[in-house]
Amino acid sequence: MKNEDEPKDKRLKGGDVQKLTMAEVAKYVGVSAMTVSRAFRQDASVSEETRKRIMEAVDALGYVLDLSAGSLSSRRSGFIAALVPSINNSNFSDTARGITDALEDTGLQLLLGYTDYSAEKEEKLIEAMLRRRPEGIILTGGSHTARARRMLDKAGIPVVETWEIPEEPINHVVGFSNGEAMSLLVRTLASQGYRRFGYIGGTTARDTRGSQRRSGFLKTVEELGLGPGRAISFGVPPITMEQGGQAIVSLLERWPDTEVVLCVSDLSAFGAIMECKRRGMSVPGDIAIAGFGDYEISSICHPSITTINVDCYGIGRQAAARLLDALQGSGEATGDEITLTGYRVVLRESTDRGAS
Amino acid sequence: MKNEDEPKDKRLKGGDVQKLTMAEVAKYVGVSAMTVSRAFRQDASVSEETRKRIMEAVDALGYVLDLSAGSLSSRRSGFIAALVPSINNSNFSDTARGITDALEDTGLQLLLGYTDYSAEKEEKLIEAMLRRRPEGIILTGGSHTARARRMLDKAGIPVVETWEIPEEPINHVVGFSNGEAMSLLVRTLASQGYRRFGYIGGTTARDTRGSQRRSGFLKTVEELGLGPGRAISFGVPPITMEQGGQAIVSLLERWPDTEVVLCVSDLSAFGAIMECKRRGMSVPGDIAIAGFGDYEISSICHPSITTINVDCYGIGRQAAARLLDALQGSGEATGDEITLTGYRVVLRESTDRGAS
DNA sequence: TCTAAAATTGTTATCGATACCATTCTGCCT
DNA sequence: AGGCAGAATGGTATCGATAACAATTTTAGA
Numbered sequence A, B: 001m002k003n004e005d006e007p008k009d010k011r012l013k014g015g016d017v018q019k020l021t022m023a024e025v026a027k028y029v030g031v032s033a034m035t036v037s038r039a040f041r042q043d044a045s046v047s048e049e050t051r052k053r054i055m056e057a058v059d060a061l062g063y064v065l066d067l068s069a070g071s072l073s074s075r076r077s078g079f080i081a082a083l084v085p086s087i088n089n090s091n092f093s094d095t096a097r098g099i100t101d102a103l104e105d106t107g108l109q110l111l112l113g114y115t116d117y118s119a120e121k122e123e124k125l126i127e128a129m130l131r132r133r134p135e136g137i138i139l140t141g142g143s144h145t146a147r148a149r150r151m152l153d154k155a156g157i158p159v160v161e162t163w164e165i166p167e168e169p170i171n172h173v174v175g176f177s178n179g180e181a182m183s184l185l186v187r188t189l190a191s192q193g194y195r196r197f198g199y200i201g202g203t204t205a206r207d208t209r210g211s212q213r214r215s216g217f218l219k220t221v222e223e224l225g226l227g228p229g230r231a232i233s234f235g236v237p238p239i240t241m242e243q244g245g246q247a248i249v250s251l252l253e254r255w256p257d258t259e260v261v262l263c264v265s266d267l268s269a270f271g272a273i274m275e276c277k278r279r280g281m282s283v284p285g286d287i288a289i290a291g292f293g294d295y296e297i298s299s300i301c302h303p304s305i306t307t308i309n310v311d312c313y314g315i316g317r318q319a320a321a322r323l324l325d326a327l328q329g330s331g332e333a334t335g336d337e338i339t340l341t342g343y344r345v346v347l348r349e350s351t352d353r354g355a356s
Numbered sequence C: 001t002c003t004a005a006a007a008t009t010g011t012t013a014t015c016g017a018t019a020c021c022a023t024t025c026t027g028c029c030t
Numbered sequence D: 001a002g003g004c005a006g007a008a009t010g011g012t013a014t015c016g017a018t019a020a021c022a023a024t025t026t027t028a029g030a
Helices: A022-029 A033-039 A048-061 A067-074 A090-103 A119-130 A146-155 A178-190 A208-223 A241-254 A266-278 A296-300 A312-328 B022-029 B033-039 B048-061 B067-074 B090-103 B119-130 B146-155 B178-190 B208-223 B241-254 B266-278 B296-300 B312-328
Strands: A079-084 A109-114 A136-140 A159-162 A172-175 A197-201 A230-233 A260-263 A288-290 A307-310 A338-340 A343-346 B079-084 B109-114 B136-140 B159-162 B172-175 B197-201 B230-233 B260-263 B288-290 B307-310 B338-340 B343-346
Touching (some): A033 A048, A079 A090, A090 A136, A090 A312, A109 A119, A136 A312, A159 A312, A172 A312, A178 A208, A178 A260, A178 A307, A197 A241, A197 A266, A208 A230, A230 A241, A241 A260, A241 A266, A260 A266, A266 B296, A296 B241, B022 B048, B079 B090, B090 B109, B090 B312, B109 B119, B119 B146, B136 B312, B178 B208, B178 B260, B178 B307, B197 B241, B197 B266, B230 B241, B241 B260
Parallel strands (some): A079 A109, A136 A159, A159 A172, A172 A338, A197 A230, A197 A260, B079 B109, B079 B136, B136 B159, B197 B230
Antiparallel strands (some): B307 B343
């Protein structure tokens, strides 16, 4: 509405204006637009010879298909939406990568959004995504605002929740129990003789996976009769390496005789270990530390870090696969399903009782 | 074409089918569709009272705007495309985050793609993106296939190349000279007395930033009269922590008296340091090691790692800002510009001559 | 050789919102 | 009172491809 003096031909460089339409390609070749449209699809019945001529013309003219027009009439957007808490966290970027890979050659494109661990931001993003009419949507976690659930329900598209097992799944689930995984780690370390357990995590309000890990920890320590767990919260998720370092300091101030500290993620565990070393404490000699997530760093650093390996990439691949299933066999699909993904304890130097 | 028995009402849950259109909302409220459309936009002239009634109806009915229809008629897709080599690399995910943040509240949405450091994959992605008719596109690096350049040129949208200074920019550039940055690091360390320099990077064919860093290294070592640089290549980019460790082993086998090793990234530097420690070598006592990129890990780990800090997030923000400029002031824009982003040497323990 | 079936191509209507222009309605100034 | 600017709203054409169906050509079988 403003500053509209020049015609409509606003551009930057010298190339031809992007005004080519399918109809013009069709005229150039001497066929109908419909035939050009068909030539762009695999399954469509177009003679090889015609397709070849059309594709040559497309090349010569520099035509690029316009999917926004196509998706309107075909009622298929070609989008899959996925929301992750943070893309700077390699666990989630691995999941995003898994989704992308699974979508390759399906003609579906990934629309990625970051929620910053906030349900409100997730709600806004879900709406923004739905405006693009995605054919399916992948979410992280099972905690959503009421309006978000309503919108998803109305959208009538398959939904996959990942990375945890929601109490009330919307539709499909691909994930694992963060609480049980943490519990397994506690039990494993307890069986090695550790008794006085500490825990480091972020403030729990936003990060549901984090709070599940925390309560898995507390519950298990209790069950094993190892007194009340010594848990402290430090910083808003995602808790950084630096915060991990600060956290262990306050934990040890409060409970100096702690034997082993479990952290909500490898990143905070790494920060904690480095801080200990800086203060002249030996890990695992003076204190043992474990993480969660099996980030690359944990197998490389010294001491290497005991952790829970989670199949981040697989979660992405399988979530996308569930979505594709749902889109294809929409008829006979058994409906909502829970796909459990594996995890395993990886024991490394940072909790090695025999080490110095 | 296949398995199409049921009507058209295929869905999963009980909610209403997503068949609501703007016209139905309009009818419900008793206005025209056009008025509903206007109510969804900020600037449009609709009386507050009408807008309120419309929004209530939208809420009640659960209507979600359909942008794919809108973008067709308005000829504005609302998309910005961005291609990064890898999303698992925190440097690039920081850039992606910068773009996302800069786009907030502009009504523009980010379409993200991963090229895997491959120009061919980039070409395919560019085409896939252009099919969505983005209003602008952000690329990493200045190395593109001929066809990619042609497509971009034809598209008639602003293009921003980032993270380096291409010899022949397409349009806008937001980045820095990787060669000069590495050169600065070499000179800084040389001024501290280091003489025998080694270099670790990936094979150069694909990673243009990596090869610029490498040649910046070689050139500067030469200029300083410090003999031929000792550079080795190890693995395809992005080179991992583990490969960094393997690389330094072969480097030291070949040139045992190397005093300081610069790495193409902090990740490989970290891997190299850890491998040295495992082998009983002291860093920086026996050998000094530096990285590039100032990843979080480098300030936390022990020893902390000397590196080049790059404003990854700022690159994203500024790239998006350039794009927004170009989209708004399309008239008076001075056209192609190069925005230099800063970098600086961060000296840390891993190259500290005084340390043990 | 002829006919039915299959493959190929064309025609027209349509997807759902928005641009553009027309119309109606206020309120205010001379 | 007349007139007119500006706000609010409506009507219609259109964006560019594709679904659905029709028409045509080719192929294959008897």
